[in-house]
Amino acid sequence: MEQTVTVFSGFSAQDLLFLGEAALRTLWISLLSIAIGSFLGGIFGWVLYESKNWGGILVNPVLDIFRSVPLIVQLVLFYNFAPIVGLNLDAFESGLVVLTMYTSALVANVARGGIESVGRSMRIASRSLGMSYWQDMRHVVFPIGTRAIFPSWVGVALGVMKDSALVSVLGYVELVKASQVLITRTQEPLLIILVVGAFYFVLSYPVSRYSAKLERRWSQ
Amino acid sequence: MIKVDGLHKYFDDLHVLRGIDLEVQKGEVLSVIGASGSGKSTLLYCVNGIEQIQEGSVYVDDVDVHAKTTDLNKLRQRLGMVFQQWNSFPHLTAMENVALAPQIVRGLTKEEAKDVAIKQLEHVGLGDKFDVFPNALSGGQQQRLAIARALAMDPQYMLFDEATSALDPELVGEVLDTMRVLAEEGMTMICVTHEMGFARDVSDRVAYFHEGIVEEIGPPDQIFAEPESEHTKKFLAKVR
Amino acid sequence: MFEYNFHWRPVFKSLPDLLEAALTTLQVASLAMTAGILLGFILAVSRMRETGLIYWFATTWVELARNTPALFQLFFFGFGLGALGFHLSPYLIVLAGLTFNTAGYLAENFRGGFEAIPSTQLRAARSLGMNPWQAYTRILIPQVMRIVYYPMTNQFVWVVLMSSLGMLVGYRELTGETQFFASKTYRIFEYFAVTAVIYYVMVKVILVLSKFCASRFFRY
Ligand SMILES: Nc1ncnc2c1ncn2[C@@H]1O[C@H](COP(=O)(O)OP(=O)(O)OP(=O)(O)O)[C@@H](O)[C@H]1O
Numbered sequence A: 001m002e003q004t005v006t007v008f009s010g011f012s013a014q015d016l017l018f019l020g021e022a023a024l025r026t027l028w029i030s031l032l033s034i035a036i037g038s039f040l041g042g043i044f045g046w047v048l049y050e051s052k053n054w055g056g057i058l059v060n061p062v063l064d065i066f067r068s069v070p071l072i073v074q075l076v077l078f079y080n081f082a083p084i085v086g087l088n089l090d091a092f093e094s095g096l097v098v099l100t101m102y103t104s105a106l107v108a109n110v111a112r113g114g115i116e117s118v119g120r121s122m123r124i125a126s127r128s129l130g131m132s133y134w135q136d137m138r139h140v141v142f143p144i145g146t147r148a149i150f151p152s153w154v155g156v157a158l159g160v161m162k163d164s165a166l167v168s169v170l171g172y173v174e175l176v177k178a179s180q181v182l183i184t185r186t187q188e189p190l191l192i193i194l195v196v197g198a199f200y201f202v203l204s205y206p207v208s209r210y211s212a213k214l215e216r217r218w219s220q
Numbered sequence B: 001m002i003k004v005d006g007l008h009k010y011f012d013d014l015h016v017l018r019g020i021d022l023e024v025q026k027g028e029v030l031s032v033i034g035a036s037g038s039g040k041s042t043l044l045y046c047v048n049g050i051e052q053i054q055e056g057s058v059y060v061d062d063v064d065v066h067a068k069t070t071d072l073n074k075l076r077q078r079l080g081m082v083f084q085q086w087n088s089f090p091h092l093t094a095m096e097n098v099a100l101a102p103q104i105v106r107g108l109t110k111e112e113a114k115d116v117a118i119k120q121l122e123h124v125g126l127g128d129k130f131d132v133f134p135n136a137l138s139g140g141q142q143q144r145l146a147i148a149r150a151l152a153m154d155p156q157y158m159l160f161d162e163a164t165s166a167l168d169p170e171l172v173g174e175v176l177d178t179m180r181v182l183a184e185e186g187m188t189m190i191c192v193t194h195e196m197g198f199a200r201d202v203s204d205r206v207a208y209f210h211e212g213i214v215e216e217i218g219p220p221d222q223i224f225a226e227p228e229s230e231h232t233k234k235f236l237a238k239v240r
Numbered sequence C: 001m002f003e004y005n006f007h008w009r010p011v012f013k014s015l016p017d018l019l020e021a022a023l024t025t026l027q028v029a030s031l032a033m034t035a036g037i038l039l040g041f042i043l044a045v046s047r048m049r050e051t052g053l054i055y056w057f058a059t060t061w062v063e064l065a066r067n068t069p070a071l072f073q074l075f076f077f078g079f080g081l082g083a084l085g086f087h088l089s090p091y092l093i094v095l096a097g098l099t100f101n102t103a104g105y106l107a108e109n110f111r112g113g114f115e116a117i118p119s120t121q122l123r124a125a126r127s128l129g130m131n132p133w134q135a136y137t138r139i140l141i142p143q144v145m146r147i148v149y150y151p152m153t154n155q156f157v158w159v160v161l162m163s164s165l166g167m168l169v170g171y172r173e174l175t176g177e178t179q180f181f182a183s184k185t186y187r188i189f190e191y192f193a194v195t196a197v198i199y200y201v202m203v204k205v206i207l208v209l210s211k212f213c214a215s216r217f218f219r220y
């Protein structure tokens, strides 16, 4: 017993609270960017699908940047770019903008795939029933497409949640940054690292399992 | 000679083969007919050692298939097998499909294996398809490719498991013709089949399987014209 | 707005250093990818029989790799192992972290690949007298490779991007090197902008090369 007490001595309840707050910040920035990014990504995906011409020429290369440059570089770049164009953004706001765009670029690909998977023949069928373009989109493409892409979308969302750890480079005190601070102060790296790892794992593992289960059920 | 003696086979609690006795002589063609689930495929798998058995024995030319010391890979070279689903290897050309096993299993040189492949592909009527990949072949052609692939191992016996069941009706004929040629050449064959015409014309004997036993066995004339068992009669009435 | 004076000169002066660092990035990524393929393959095979110690070890590895942030995994190999008395160099931290992560993701890809091949293929190979080794190396694995080729390409791109985390553990791959120059000269935006371009080009080249190789490897 004494052994445990001395091992954990550097780590107080206060620190746990500090980690808890940081965890909430991780959740907050992830949820916001996943929500906004998915919405934008859906629109981009539709643009990519509908207008192969300028969508492919204008939209795709821009989205490609977000997929081809490390997130950490994107974050530093934007954080330092914003003041140049006169924007005064703090770490959270910069992180949110970049994570959102990053999410939307990933979702756009997934969404386009979803619309394609609904298939031309099914859409011709619904249009031949006299549905208008928007009715077809709303009642056929959207419900079937979202279901088809749901597992991939969950993958993207979980990825963004984990990648949000990188906003720490801007000084935003989310979970990983908080753990670094605590490690320096308490000299309890192993304990803190395990707590942080467990937090992500507990969030991500059940969701990914559930999504895999849904995917298997739907594919039957 | 293939000799099956008092063979019992279980899948867990399911008693699939319930005492099979069979002999297939050199040069003989035995057709196996019977309802779905009666254990026809399972019998073939027990003969070439893909499935384990629980009781009885299977001998192929005096080799005990299920003895621990038997080299199954060696034994299987003597037993060509063709499945219902044509299992062409999609990443290999027709030629490579046929030449691969002779090269790596029989130990032929590349050239020898190629010669064997050419011979067998021509044998099954695929002489113009050497460099074609399976996905560019029809189902019937792929099934003939599978036959050529098995023949290339220079087997003493051929086991066919419903080789035509998965084919479109118009493609069944070409595969049956290939099998017929083999029979005429004197190949020893066990053919599980739903093609009653083939069973009648080509086989020396026909075995009717019913729930894991050989209900009736004899020359085709006898089985088809004057079956003794009620089950056989019912089955034949249904498939006609 | 736009009162900022861009200074590109120092960046171009250190361009050779940056390009050399880009090679370092490619080198560590390739090494991690190679090790990841081998380990991922072993993990996938270890999970085929769903019992036993090996299965649980492999499953734990795969789930941890996939459900925690890569940055966390790097910290584990850094701080975490450090606390246990194993002090890895920054290079080894990056290599170990990337390999751990990649093996976990690829293991799932390989598993999917094996599942996608009908069991009748193995049966057909064995019925021709091939032994298990021949059946796997000549029949199954070539087909699995075909299925996992594009996922593997994506994973390699991902490894290249992920290696940028080296900056956070003091390894001077491309991002680390950029950070080093940027903090020396305070031209953060300029340096990171050029680095972003370098990454973009690297990723595009990888994708084009991969397409080219695919047309060579896969004849069907
Ligand atoms: N690997 C297996 N595990 C469990 N049960 C099996 C397995 N293979 C076959 N069976 C069962 O054994 C019985 C006999 O199967 P088998 O495939 O030999 O029948 P069959 O006569 O070939 O039928 P069909 O004409 O449909 O091919 C069936 O009830 C089947 O469900």
Ligand SMILES: [Mg+2]
Pocket: B040, B041, B042, B161, B162
């Ligand atoms: Mg069968």
